[in-house]
Amino acid sequence: MWTIFHRWASPPYFYRQSTRLLPWLSAICALLIIAGLIGGLILAPSDYQQGESYRIIYIHVPSAWMSLFIYMVMASSGAIALIWRIKLAEVMLVASAPIGASFTLLALLTGVLWGKPMWGAWWVWDARLTSELLLLFLYLGIIALYNAIDDKRRAASAIAVLALVGVVNIPIIHYSVQWWSTLHQGPTVTKFGAPSIYIGMLIPLLLMALGFMLFYAISVLLRARTELLAREAASRWVREMLEEA
Amino acid sequence: MNPQRKRRLLFIGLLIAGTGTAAGLALYAFNQNMMYYYKPAEVVSGEAPANTTIRVGGLVVSGSVHKEDESTDVSFVITDLHSNIRVQYKGILPDLFREGQGVVVRGRLNKEGIFVAEEVLAKHDEKYMPPEVADSLSENANGTRPQ
Amino acid sequence: MREFFAMGGYAFYVWTSYALACVILAWNILLPHRVHKRFISRLRRRLTQRTQA
Structure with a gap:
């Protein structure tokens, strides 16, 4: 386990392996999302209360899950970067931020589009919506802070601290619908016991969630590779790789 | 783990514990305002x-x-x-x-x-199901309930 | 088919959501891909300049 971890933490190994991995990840991701879309838009039945409008769930819920998951990846990378000063952890932290912000924005926008026809309001300031909006500002703050500091290693340490401070918001987002009264309903899938969703509606949701997870992997690898090259531009493995091709 | 890393780990632990406590106290104090x-x-x-x-x-x-x-x-x-x-x-x-x-x-x-x-x-609640399933669920519920 | 696109009267909300997802996901692939390609060609140019000098 540790040897695999150490090997992947080495920039040349990471770069070479990710080149090989990317086409495979892209193919599986495309298949999962196509299957999820067919399942969600065509095969899944309409909802007994919300009719066809509930189909926004197949974008909204996976994006919202990813907005939390990517933040946890960033906080863990931040901790690793601060303790062990591993370059790759810094790179993952930096590369994840714009993708996390994108998924948070997508979750908020699709929520707005779902809220208007069902609740009767585009936006309300309840605990769930407000804490998710705060998450978007956290992501944007992390991106802005990184770009404001010229020394990129110091910039990475600074955003690692910010990411770790912001991690307190993650349980608040998740439990907001249970701790306080909110307009947003409680959890359907991520709770103890059986999910309160019909199986034919749940399967496309899980396919989309897996597809989004792989999408994040692809996007973060693309960004991390550029970031890594920028930091290692003077090193021998980069020169050798450029000469090889 | 060398002492420097141990110190950094401690720093991170205190950072998270500190912000967690501060957030917890603030949310507890403003509990009523958090209610929609x-x-x-x-x-x-x-x-x-x-x-x-x-x-x-x-x-x-x-x-x-x-x-x-x-x-x-x-x-x-x-x-x-x-x-x-x-x-x-x-x-x-x-x-x-x-x-x-x-x-x-x-x-x-x-x-x-x-x-x-x-x-x-x-x-709306957290339940999603097709109308047929909802109908059969309510039929079952009515059937078992003494009228 | 028309029924499918109508989404039971919620066409605007459903299809706007899917369109937004499409745009945001595409942006997250195309932009990093282009930045990476540009960076490689810049590095390569710098390398050839150095070997010629």
């Missing part, structure tokens, strides 16, 4: 502030909805299964507004104890 709506029981018992605009959330009692002909005036009763409040509203109701479903109404209580709403929002 009051329950009907809190309004009836006087726990909710009177003579000001508040939000109240509850279920629409089946059979309580009265619509005036040729106008958008509507009145209905909301309940939290302890207390009931009659609500008056003039306007368009959201698509999900239904008897037996949750709503959040914003407005104030008048002297007669009727809640005059300026806004009605529908609150």
